Amino acid sequence: MHEPDLLRAGWDLLQPRLPRLLLAGVLGVLSLCSALALAGVSAWLITRAWQMPAVLDLTVAVVAVRALAISRGVLHYCERLASHDTALRAAGTARAQIYRRLAHGPAEAAMRLPSGDLVARVGTDVDALADMLVRAVLPIGVAAVLGVAATAVIAVISPAAAAVLAVCLLVAGVVTPWQSARAAAAQEEVARQHLSDRDVSALLALDHAPELRIAGLLPEVIAESQRRQRAWGAAVDAAAKPAAIAAAAPTAAVGASLLGAVVAGIGIADAVAPTTVAILMLLPLSAFEATTALPAAAIQLTRSRIAARRLVDLAPPAPPVRPAPQAPRIAARRLHADVRSGHHRDHAVRVQLDLEPGDRLAITGPSGAGKTTLLMTLAGLVAPLDGQVTLGGTALEALDEHELRSAVGFFAEDAHVFATTVRDNLLVARGDCEDDELATALERVGLRRWLAGLPEGLATVLSGGAQALSAGQRRRLLLARALLSPARIVLLDEPTEHLDAGDAEDLLRALLRAPGLFSTERTVVVATHHLPDDTGCRQLDLALAVAADLAGAGSRDAAAEQLIGQRGVGGQP
Structure with missing residues (x-):
């Protein structure tokens, strides 16, 4: 499956709520636009205050600075609430879909995998896929809108400075994340495999500790899990190096943009007000705020793509349902x-x-x-x-x-054996059983005295699942x-x-x-x-x-x- 198809398959698994996702995007844009407006108004206020006008001339600007500073934090908090709510709900939807596909798909899809690898895919990989919404999709969308808005505002003052800003935004927001993601892809694949191997070793030690202890192999299995953990950490660190390098690129882009703004400001200083020149100098600082998250967003897309590949391999989409002749009813159970x-x-x-x-x-x-x-x-x-x-x-x-x-x-x-009541553990077999039927079944298999000794009978919770029972x-x-x-x-x-x-x-x-x-x-x-x-x-x-x-x-x-x-x-x- 091609890379875009993998992300599309991951999106189909998540099925995020688009209205809530759009709301989070709008809140994120408004939060950074507040920061952009705060930089412009602050520049105007500082420059205008230097000219020592009447205090009443600055009142509106002072109130605006306070309002923009407060709204920036409030809007960012609301954006976090909406985006994380969307991501958590999407992760739940993805897990439900995977369970449904596993239940109705070929059994060997799950049976061929060790339990640790299965847990890693349904757990860690689904989380990595859902992180795509919060750490990739929203930052990319917000950065694109803010970049266009900042360039448009600067273009009103100086087209030359706007051109420099646009080029620097492209470098910081497109070229650097692309290089970062490309370098991290191979490293992240290795890190994911180490993580899966670590979970396999850990679950092997947890599920078969008595047998491994008798055989003298338990310390070796635990040591293997620890070694895989260290290898995973090293691989993750190696994958983070391109992100660290890319994190420095926006700073260089900001510096280049400021130099362009200085040169443009010097050229138009005689034709515009000092407050306009100050706005021209400070706006690029806020314009690049959204691009700082893009290298991490590109790496997150890489991680989410790898996670989507592993999840699709585990539970491929069901083929389209085609009308088929009904199988004959079974007359005899031979x-x-x-x-x-x-x-x-x-x-x-x-x-x-x-x-x-x-x-x-x-x-x-x-x-x-x-x-x-x-x-x-x-x-x-x-x-x-x-x-x-x-x-x-x-x-x-x-x-x-x-x-x-x-x-x-x-x-x-x-x-x-589920960590729930005895009743629920039996109703797994058939959900319409009455308590008398459940008690009779337990009595027939020799658990009458055990049931009588439970503090709440069938309502007793088996804490820890199978750990609450003898073999x-x-x-x-x-x-x-x-x-x-x-x-x-x-x-x-x-x-x-x-x-x-x-x-x-x-x-x-x-x-x-x-x-x-x-x-x-x-x-x-x-x-x-x-x-x-x-x-x-x-x-x-x-x-x-x-x-x-x-x-x-x-x-x-x-x-x-x-x-x-x-x-x-x-x-x-």
Whole structure:
């Protein structure tokens, strides 16, 4: 995507309120015009007072100086209020759009990124994009209006001085910011990458501190985050050097403009009043006030462009909606899969299975075998490398999003627990549940005593989200969500992890027997490391499936027959 297209895409994400943005621009122009008028009136007052007229001749000018000085500060404050209100609302709109695009777009757009990078994009990059309004768009607009106004006023007194002023304004307001932005672009890209890497390391340390501490890697991860922080600071400092150089250019332009005004003033001194010459000398000082923010505005445009590119890569705009034939309604909830599942072809497994309504299936295998990826493939969250998953004879990608999610639900082992009430954490699964139904679900997953011990019951706030629960309580709470969900096919990823062996086996039996925790009409697929011998359900061992896939088609059929005979598997791996 070209650079202007990136800024246009960023503008579409922000969707700023144009009336409020125009109001901020008008207030900014009025504030600097007050400064321009203050310089002119002050020059007239100083020169006129030197001539020692009657005091009454200066009264209006004195009052005007006070009024302009006060109005400048008041107008600038009002402009800050309006512009920041616009930017904050635009940032909220951008985040809402990104969340909406992620929710309705391909799941791999977010799943392929580390959580730290995702947080950096939705957090820091959106802020950088919204800063474009306050630090780039408004300063550029205000400087353009003020420059034209100042040049016009000077032209009335001296066209030659106005020409010099116009050239100096172009140098300070166009050439210098352009060079500053061009030099900062490469440095800022490096700084942004360091910032993302820092957030990835920090979140890795926060999310997996116990495991890293046991493995002895926590200090190394923290040190990496600190190193990335220092590298980010160094890159930002390097990116600021062109801005520092550009900040000196307006001072040189002011000096050149003043010299031009002095020369022009000397030339017209005999033809105009001394007060006019004084105005000619002081006006350029205020005319350049708006250009001092333009180098920073140009660098901000560069940062916002980079942020827009990262946000568009994360959540590209949805293609235009075209009329399409309605997908047939699913008469039977039969799930069929004949896919090669995995993120890379070198680490993929061929899976063939059929799940009728009410079936129970256990997917086993060591860590890294691909259990989670297979569940996400069956849920339509990750596209298979080859093959297709169908529901009632209809491909998952042809189904309406709402229809698919009401039919198939994937429940991750690390699903988020929100820092809100227990009730709200359960209503995430289905919003129309009554308190009795919520309490029953918690009781069925073994959290009755825990709920009874909460000070406010379902209204108790889980401060810190998952930190308010033990690992086992978190798994049971997530399992209660699955019970409450409307999905007819439930895909559970490690639902008994972090439970003691006895409780884990009891819970797995309740999940994989019909009837059990789930009704006989609902299909249940569980990915787990360990499976009790007496569940009586079908089993798919991914380790054997991988071995059979590597051995070839003939060996795969033999392995499948052996697997069916030993494990009672209904589908082929």
